[in-house]
Amino acid sequence: MTVVDRLLSALPGTEEPAGEAPPPWAPGWRRSAVIGVATGLVSALLVVGPVLLTWRADPLGGSATGDALAVGSSLWLLAGGAHLVAGTATLAFTPLLAFGVLVLVARLGAREAMVSVSTEGGIWGGLLPRPLAAAVGAWWGGYVLVVAAGWVLAARGSFPPLVWTLALPAVLVPLLGTGLALRAVAADDPDVVGARLTPRLPETVRRGVAAGVAGAWVLVAVGVLVVLGAVVLGWPAVAAVDHDLGSSGAGTWMLDGVQVAALPNLAVWVVSFLAGPGFSVVEGASVTWSGVESGLLPLVPVLGALPQPQEFPAAVGVVGVLVLAVVGGWVARRSLGSVARLSRVRTKLAVALSACATTAVLVGLLDAVGGGSLGQFRLSSVGAPAAHLTLALFLTLLVGAVPVVLRDAWRLRR
Template sequence: MTVLELLRGVRPTDDEDGEGSPPTSWLPDSARDVLLGLATGLLSLLVVAVPTVLGWMLDPRPGSSFGEPLGAAASLWLLVQGAHLGAGATNVAFVPLVLGALMVWGASRGAGRALATAAVDDGWFADLLPRSVAAVAGRWWGGYAVAVGGAAALTLAGSLPLRWPSVGVPLLVVPALAVALALRRLALEEDILGPRLVGLAAPEVVRRASGPAVRGLAVLLGLGALAVAAAVVLRWSAVSDLQSEVGAGLLGGLLLTGAQLASLPNLALWVLSLVAGPGFAVVEGAHTSLAGSASGLMPLVPVFGAMPSPGDFPWAVRLLVLVPVLVGVHVGRRALTTVARLSSLRAKASVAVVACVMVAVVVGLLDGLGGGSLGAYRLSDIGAPALWLTLTLGLELVVGALLVVSWDVWRLRR
């Protein structure tokens, strides 16, 4: 029995009819929900704390205390949830998107455990949700906030100080997303939407565009990830040399490799920015675009060994800008399948354009959430410019989508 199951209640027992009776909790409902939220946060913190403490035990620093690795683990846990670290000119704001997504998913599972005991037939809270559901979600959120507050206090014992204004992201945004995902799963099984939510519905054009947008986003991220993997394979000698120069040892090397794999979506977004036009920068003064790559003193991160050599690229490389256009063609073709064959040009173009805009906005949001700072001065602004990436990628996708829509309408009028 897991900790969450223990907090939720004991095993069901058989009643006189042989049917399983509902689980009986050994705690008051309010205390159980708070403890579920606290346990959710502490369990995900352990995922980061265990390898951090093990690494410290294998290679302890002279004069350091046991509180230092615990403080570092708390800082890293808050970092992967969107908080910023650093002091003065130093600012670390980089979220490996795989780890960030896992944190939200894990929190949503904990919230779902708490919401499973809520009474869905209760009266409405502000005509939005049943009162019991809203109360359970609020108490779970409070318990998770206690875990975040404890981790924030624990960072004072480590060498990675927390930028306190940024603690609002793990305190508010992450649990909000977790509760939303848990409510969505619950809504598929129970009628929990209040009168105000039942009448809300996305516009028809958005509903039709969502499917093509998801497919387009998957294609873009997949292509970006494949490009990163291909670059690592082609320049494996440089990557492996950097890995050995780090001297992280066995456990440290495994953790470093895991962190780089968790950052694969971030690097894929950098590739998308490259082919879309804005490019990306690993350090200030070392910008990479379709025109070429500039040199600079790189951080000692093995995957950066896959960077192209400094210098101008052949003119044919500029043709990569057609990749987003071709993905836009794919999005446009998928959009055409969501509308009637004889629909007007305006109807078809609207769905295609909205799908392309949705893809570009999500890419920009992911890039913004991933962060773009690994330190001070030349490392204070790295990665892709989220705003320019959104605008240029959206424009290129729209061009491709409108081309295929126009071709379809022209064929029908022949």
């Protein structure tokens, strides 16, 4: 019996008399719907809770707690991918680490909703057994109810969300969480679930997906290391910006938390720089292979780690290509492990190409979800261009992937 089952069984009227139908909290859609609501509340509390604590320590202009609840709800929806309206400006910057945490919470909740649910019976939509599909649908419905409540609260505050962007916190987050949960279910019952969840992709494409996902993780890790190294080297400038802000107490912790949550966003910017497109912090202030252009930056401490305006030598672009080529070679070698040793070169090249494409597309999607607007005018477009980044990254990864495949073929012919 799970923890949720123990809590539900303690509710009045949930005892199961002998010889009667199972209680309403038995595995099924009712229990799943309750878990969906609980998942949404836990997810919201992770963001709204710190906002309420910070507001209580330093209320803005004596504003009421209801204002803090509205702002917290807006920030929770922002962390889930929604865009916020601030006057005439649009805030479309999703901290990717916070987004990942929300997906993880959704995954845990969806998996709990599927516990002990039967996988027998008819297949719904050609995908899932009907009892499992009902449980997933009920859980999703409960989660969406909390998102709707958050939207009602946020709409009354200073930063109302754009309605059409609620599709990300209400659909994308639970969809990713459900997908990860179904992978766990498929591992336990692959005959019923796993085969139906496997995408109908060509064999060579499907074999490269796992290596491509690993490559995306590696690139984000490389970007994070570069950002942390830049912060260490530029610490005096970072500390000076933090001092100019004058934040203290709970405000400092809140600001630091937001910067940590946005660390993967900055990592993707670094990858874009290595690949060639570069990134812009504000209009007129960009970092590319050619150099750093000056501009008035937002008062965000981590941005103090950016290098001073200057022109870069041509070697900077070469180093960027070499770094990504090494990652591309690693991705290709990893993808070769999914095909037979004596497979044709054409097959191995196709699998390596699939792996590199998966890596590039995933990084591009991260950039797209992360958004690129911190306001209006000079802050209306920040970060890396997702489409350009995806194409440039794919081509650069191939620089390292193709030689690895050809070398593998040459070694077999010796």
